[in-house]
Structure formats: structure tokens, C-alpha cells
Amino acid sequence: MSHAPSLRLFLLVGLIIGLAGLAPASPATAADxxxxxxxxxxxxxxxxxxxxxGKGIGTLPNLSDPRTLAGRPDAxxxxxxxxxxxxxxxxxxxxxLSEPQRWDVLAYIKTLAK
Ligand code: HEC
Numbered sequence: 001m002s003h004a005p006s007l008r009l010f011l012l013v014g015l016i017i018g019l020a021g022l023a024p025a026s027p028a029t030a031a032d033x034x035x036x037x038x039x040x041x042x043x044x045x046x047x048x049x050x051x052x053x054g055k056g057i058g059t060l061p062n063l064s065d066p067r068t069l070a071g072r073p074d075a076x077x078x079x080x081x082x083x084x085x086x087x088x089x090x091x092x093x094x095x096x097l098s099e100p101q102r103w104d105v106l107a108y109i110k111t112l113a114k
Contacts, residue, residue: 029074033100033107041097041105049089054112066113077106 042050050056054063061068069077081102084092093102 027075028078028099028103030077030103030107030110033103033105035104035107035111037101038104038106038108041101042108045093045096046105046109054109063109063112064114069110069113074106077109078102081106 043052049060050063055065056062063069080090081097082092082094084090093105097105
């Protein structure tokens, strides 16, 4: 049985990988989003109201001003993008964009404030 030790090693490695897969995933943040992919989404779906620079039309929150999103948790902004403003004029994107796409566009929005 000269193969037994390598078989045991194989099983051990498999067990470790299996257990790692069971570890709870940490909550997603804008850092998980791809701002480059988000730019294309923004230009397609958001630019009409929020404008190329993020300044926005009329009285919209100015996303190009760092104070607008300062101190706002990613989860809260993600929720706003997903469910919209409920009567505020901000549409809900949960049924239009996938979850990774919503993180991508949030990651891009965060690059607008300089
Ligand atoms: C039809 C116009 C319209 C479009 C299109 C639109 N928004 Fe908005 N958005 C608004 C309005 C109006 C507000 C302000 C009211 C509110 O926060 O609910 C807003 C607010 C926001 C806020 C919150 C800002 C804050 O300070 O709370 C975020 C984030 C946002 N939009 C992201 C997006 C993204 C991402 C898209 C594209 C996927 C998008 N918006 C498309 C109208 C729009």
C-alpha cells in the first residue's frame, strides 16, 4: 500500500477546501465592484438624470461632490440603487441590473467624487 499516504493527503486537502467553502461570505462592498464595467452601466442607465460628471440635473444629489456620499455605508447606497427612492424619482434597478452589476455601478459612482 505505498499509495496510502498520498491518498490520505488528497482526502485531507479535499476536506480543507470543502470546509473553506462553508465559511460565511463576508458582505459585499463597493470594493467588490468593477468601476470600469460600472462606467458602461452608468452611461447607459444613469447618465440621463445624474449626468456625465455625476452633478445631476435640477435638484438631484450631486454625486461629483465628495460630501454627498461621505459617511454613507455601501449597503445603504446599494439598497437605494436596488429599490429606488420610492416616489423620489430615483428608479429601482433591482429588476434591471444583476447584483454584481449594481456593485459595479456603485463602485463607479464612488469614482465621480473628487
Ligand atoms: C429618472 C432619473 C434617474 C435615473 C435614470 C437614475 N437616478 Fe439615481 N437618483 C434620482 C433622483 C431623483 C435621486 C434623488 C432622490 C433619492 O435619493 O431618492 C437619485 C438618487 C440616487 C442615489 C442616492 C444619492 C444620495 O445622496 O442619497 C444614488 C446612489 C443613485 N441615485 C444612483 C443611481 C444609479 C446607479 C443609477 C443608474 C443605474 C441611477 N441612479 C439612475 C434619479 C435618477
